[in-house]
Amino acid sequence: MTETPMLETRDLARFFDVSRPPLQRLLAREGKRTLRAVDGVSFSIPKGTTLSLVGESGCGKSTVARLVVGLYSASRGDVRFDGQDLHAARRDPAQRSRMQMIFQDPYASLNPRWRVLDIIAEPIRAFGLVKGDAAQRERVAELLTQVGLSPLDGVKFPHEFSGGQRQRISIARALSSNPEFLVCDEPTSALDVSVQAQILNLMKELQSRLGLTFLFISHNLAVVRQVSDRVGVMYLGRIVEMAPAETLFTSPRHPYTRALMEAIPDLEMSGRQRMPVGGEVPSPIDPPSGCAFHPRCPLANDRCRAERPELKAHALTETACHAVEEGRG
């Protein structure tokens, strides 16, 4: 593929300082503590496609979402947005307007004191996209219709809407600056299952109509299967497996991915024997040596405990696992 990807990250990392205050640290004679939320993540998203990142809570997927829109600055590595350095792109309003974000909590993502009209018009005003009040009202009405709401809803306040409707308002706001790249941080996880499907369908429809590129963050595998072209599985701040969506779901390779697949409830196979994953996700403050998954992995051996596996390609799938590489799995 010769076309520049919409978004590309190389060895992206973000550490948080979670040390105690200096005085307490001195008294307890302990050093600084760093939480390695994201530790070396590389991926690229071709234009017009959807990449999903899945993983358990605390695996760093939301941090990745915030890193790629510039809400956090990277501790290491870089992000390229349509071939340019992210920070340069963020400084230029014309480039900044090409990326938008949709958030998880529909109850916190809309300013409760603002009318829907003003919420949706905010990016339009900030980027000066439409001149004149009348034209602006028209554009907001158009956006509201596009996400399946009535133009008359513009004068209402967010609390007058349900969760699903609010998420539609969030999408309308995100679309108002004519973005090409949308980062969706768990956009459906706060919604009812029936409403989730509506929102996902809306997003897919908008993607095919407007040619959008999505980075989709979720912990829900069913949702991910429905929307993604490619899926990256994250564990403790790193991608452990990355594959086209169908490949990943039909033939998962990494032991962690397989464990996740095992955990999906299944109508046909109900009552079958499951392979449980023992233990808890280790702390990202003090991650295990070698492969971070080794304490919970049924295939772990001495090499896994000592040496950190890198992401390596096997056919369509990339995995970071010694066992897969050695054919033990």
Add this chain to the structure above:
Amino acid sequence: MMRRFFDSDIWWSFTRSWVTIISAIVAAICIFGAVLSPWIAPHNPFDLTSIDLMDAFKPPAFSEGGDARFPLGTDNQGRDVLSAIMYGAQVSLLVGFAATLFAVLLGVTLGLLAGYLGGTVDALLMRIADIQLTFPSILVALLIDGIVRAALPREMHDQIALYVVIFAIGISEWPKFARTVRGSTLVERNKEYVLAARVIGLGQGAIMLRHVLPNVLGPVLVIGTLNLALAILAEATLSFLGVGVPPTQPSLGTLIRFGNDYLFSGEWWITIFPGLALIIMVLSVNLLGDWLRDALNPKLR
């Protein structure tokens, strides 16, 4: 707009409480009586030509020896106590409102900055607030008063005294507002609507003013109302001690101080009536503040 108001929960909870309605009426009477005193007061206690020393120490109209012209009696110089109270309440309310407004402006601005910017700015501003809280307002007022008296010529003392009181009370009460606003700001700044504004690339100033500020003002209104009563009391205390407003513009506190000299010689009305007026005013404002706190707190509904 009016319909919205009468349909609202606030109006509903207002009509459910007799205490609140009465205190609102009383507070309204106090404020109107004070503001309109030049037009509705029976006498002008500052107009030397209308004051007759022969009228001095007249008891209230309802007691023996009272004069119908002076419903609440007269003081040692023959001034009508009722009129003096009305004029005095005007000064008290002016100082109360101005000091509270000053404290709100200062506290909200600094609290918003501390909460949103965090880090060193936060630590610095909050430590200043802590230090501020260790000084009682009387000490601040005495300090500023002393500096002003030393620095400025004698003639200017009276002109500036009112501002000194407002400043002294305001400066000693801003940390309350700053702490409240900082707390709410810390919650709001991590909400996703603020993140959405940051993704668009809005500046910090715009986010603070347009997004965060409207969402942290609710508690400020409540504390502001309760603080108004405290500020009126603080002014009365300062004036009673003689470091408050100048004697040419007596507030309720000044009137109580003047009258105090005659309390034990039988002319009780000179000090008791201004005292009662102060109590009624502060109590009604306080009760209104209490109601507002409950009405705006969804957990108590």
